[in-house]
Amino acid sequence: MDKLIKKIVLFVLVIVVTSSQIFATTYLYKTKESTNNKTKKISSAESSISTSVNLTPPEFKFQSVSQILIEPSTGTVLYANNENEKLLPASVTKIMSLLLIMEQIDEGKLAYTDKIKCSATASKMGGSQIWFKVGEELTVEDCLKAICVVSANDVTVAMAEHIAGSQENFVKKMNEKAKELGMENTSFKNSHGIDEEGHYTTAKDISIMSRELIVKHPDILKFTSIWMDTLRDGTFGLTNTNKLIRFYDGANGLKTGSTSQALFNLASTATRNGTTFLAVVMRAPSSDIRAEESTQLLNYAFSNFEIQNIYEKDAVIEDKIINKCITDTAQIAIGEDVTVLKNKGSKVETQEVIEYNDAISAPIKANTPVGKIQVLDKNTSEVLGEKDLIVLNDISNSNFLDYLKELFRIFLFNVELSEINV
Numbered sequence: 001m002d003k004l005i006k007k008i009v010l011f012v013l014v015i016v017v018t019s020s021q022i023f024a025t026t027y028l029y030k031t032k033e034s035t036n037n038k039t040k041k042i043s044s045a046e047s048s049i050s051t052s053v054n055l056t057p058p059e060f061k062f063q064s065v066s067q068i069l070i071e072p073s074t075g076t077v078l079y080a081n082n083e084n085e086k087l088l089p090a091s092v093t094k095i096m097s098l099l100l101i102m103e104q105i106d107e108g109k110l111a112y113t114d115k116i117k118c119s120a121t122a123s124k125m126g127g128s129q130i131w132f133k134v135g136e137e138l139t140v141e142d143c144l145k146a147i148c149v150v151s152a153n154d155v156t157v158a159m160a161e162h163i164a165g166s167q168e169n170f171v172k173k174m175n176e177k178a179k180e181l182g183m184e185n186t187s188f189k190n191s192h193g194i195d196e197e198g199h200y201t202t203a204k205d206i207s208i209m210s211r212e213l214i215v216k217h218p219d220i221l222k223f224t225s226i227w228m229d230t231l232r233d234g235t236f237g238l239t240n241t242n243k244l245i246r247f248y249d250g251a252n253g254l255k256t257g258s259t260s261q262a263l264f265n266l267a268s269t270a271t272r273n274g275t276t277f278l279a280v281v282m283r284a285p286s287s288d289i290r291a292e293e294s295t296q297l298l299n300y301a302f303s304n305f306e307i308q309n310i311y312e313k314d315a316v317i318e319d320k321i322i323n324k325c326i327t328d329t330a331q332i333a334i335g336e337d338v339t340v341l342k343n344k345g346s347k348v349e350t351q352e353v354i355e356y357n358d359a360i361s362a363p364i365k366a367n368t369p370v371g372k373i374q375v376l377d378k379n380t381s382e383v384l385g386e387k388d389l390i391v392l393n394d395i396s397n398s399n400f401l402d403y404l405k406e407l408f409r410i411f412l413f414n415v416e417l418s419e420i421n422v
Contacts, residue, residue: 053078053343058300062293064264064284066203069297071305072211072269072278073339074385078301083204086185087282090257091128091151092265093193093201095209096174098147098255101159102217105140110163112141121167122158127194129154130236142231148223149238151256153192160191167191181208195261203280210254210267210278221269224253243291244268248298254278256290264290270298274309277301304344310352310375311338314392317354317373330364330395335388338375349378354389364395 058079060067066087069079104110116139118132130146132138132154138146143159146152160170167190174188189199213220227245229238244251244266253269264284269276279297284290311334319329332354340350356371364370371389376382 053305053341054346060293060296062281062296063289064281064293066280066282067293067297068203068207068280069301070207070211070278071301071307071341072215072276073307073337074341075211076341078277078305079297080204083207084185084202085282086200086202087265088195088199088259088262089193089201089206089282090195090259090262090265091153091193092206092255092257092267092282093188093191093199094147094151094156094257095206095213095255095267096177096188097156097160097170097191098144098220099209099213099217100163100170100173100177101140101144102213102220104163105219106217110140112139112144114140116140116143116155116158116162118154118158119161122154122161125153125157125192125194127153127192128241130231130238132158138231144220144223145226145229145238146231148220148255149226149229149240151241153194156192178205178209181212183208193257193259195259203282206265206267206280206282207278210269210280214253214269214276214278221252224255224269225251242266242268243287244270244294247291248295250302256287258287266290266294268294268298270302272302273306275302275305275307277305305341306344307339308342309337309339310350311373311387313337316392317389320356320360330370331392332370332389333392334373335367335369335390338373338385338387340375340384350384351376351378356389362395362397364391366390366392366394 053076055078060081062081066082066085067079068077068081068083070077101110105112115137118134118136120134123132123134128151130150130152132152138155140159143155146155147159157167160167164170164173170191171188174191178186178188183201183205186201186205187198189196193199224242225245226238227240230236231238240246241256242251242253248268248270250270250272251268252271254267257265262283264287265282266284267278267280269278277298279294279301281290281293281297284293313336314333317332317334320332338352353374353376354371355374357369360370367390369388369390373387373389374383375385377384
């Protein structure tokens, strides 16, 4: 009889415990979740800013063959002429090489302090160079200086070989990246840009890879903005081939290119008061003309447009309740900067709307996308931009003891539901 009673008591306890956990999971989450809407307008983020630009096509009398002007953070094209004409890029090719190098660095596969050794192939490149000797080593940081400042072909090839084993393998990666970015009129045959049959690109495609480089890997601007520096313990001087770095206010990049066949190319960037513009000029008849025409494009941009920041990357929108977790809340943040391009002096009211994914449940790792934020024109409801919402902190599953603790707090101590951290 005693054994039977013990079994009955044990059975009842199991039922109570199991039911309590199920009830806690449902009751604690659903009761609190009722206060969190799936879609929510963020009144605190409303601002009076311009979100659309009125473009009156500018008139230029350019001697170069092809040009494009964009605002990188939004990708807005402000001017374009013959932007899809296939032309020889010369050393502007190295923008793609730099993009692949910076991806390796930012992914932790390559460090600025790593040593790059010069091969026999690299040492024989000719053209723009630092006379990199066979067996000589430079740090990745110094290699980036050599590539960005003096367009060193020998160092570019050495970096390509270090990353991919051979220049041929590296070029394959360049073309794969070009395809991934939607560079539809580009074919790379080498990493340095010396003229070669089948090696071509367009002003538009250059703007695409340049935008990817400076937006995703802004540290590159620390190198492209150098006017003068040295290598080899100060014994070898470097002076930037991009004269805008010295003579144009705010210039911080990006890459020159010239050969007898390609003539003179330049992808230039400049930043003033938080606004950056990118201009590409191809096949100008001289170095001075490519600089002058780039200056005209950048002047037009800075005189007529500017960027307004709505949110900075990782700005916290709210603390959100997450299903299957009652011990913590998720910090919901913007995955990227939210910016809007505007005409100078013009304004339009905006509002931001956030929409969460369905069935967001613990566990969740930090930086996991959980929804979207849209920037809307308040008057027309036009969607002007969209970015991911991410969770900044790790969220773990709550266990039985967590639920039991909360139940005790509710039923034994009359805790208000608003006080429960779920």
